[in-house]
C-alpha cells in the first residue's frame with residue numbers, strides 16, 4: 482500500500498516534469514525564430530561572430546534591409562559599403578552605409594535599418610573581419 486502511494490506520487494511528479502518540458506518547448510518555439518543558421522526574413526542580414534550569415538540577398542529598390550547583430554552569436558562589427566575590408570563609397574548606395582569610417586555594431590544592438598533607394602549591386606563589408614561581406618542586389 483505504501484509502495485503503491487509512493488509510485489503514484491512519483492508518476493505525478495514525472496507528469497509535472499513532462500508538462501514543464503512541453504511548456505519550455507512551446508516557449509522556445511515561440512520566440513526562437515531567428516536562431517543560428519540565418520533563418521531571417523528576405524530583407525534581413527544576420528551577423529555572426531565574424532561573418533554575415535547570408536552571402537547575398539535580393540530586394541527591390543525602396544526596400545529596407547535590417548542588419549541584425551544578435552545578442553547570442555553576434556560579434557562586434559564595423560560595417561559600410563566597400564570591398565576588401567575597407568569602406569569604399571559607391572554612387573547610388575544608401576548614405577547611411579556610404580561612409581568612410583563605417584558603423585560599429587555590437588551583439589544585441591538594435592538592427593541597423595538601411596533603405597536602398599537605387600537599383601544596383603552593392604557590397605557591404607566589415608572592416609574588422611576579412612572576407613565578411615554580403616552582396617545586396619537591388620532590383
Ligand SMILES: [Cu+2]
Pocket residue numbers: 530531532556557558559607608609610613
Ligand atoms: Cu565583422
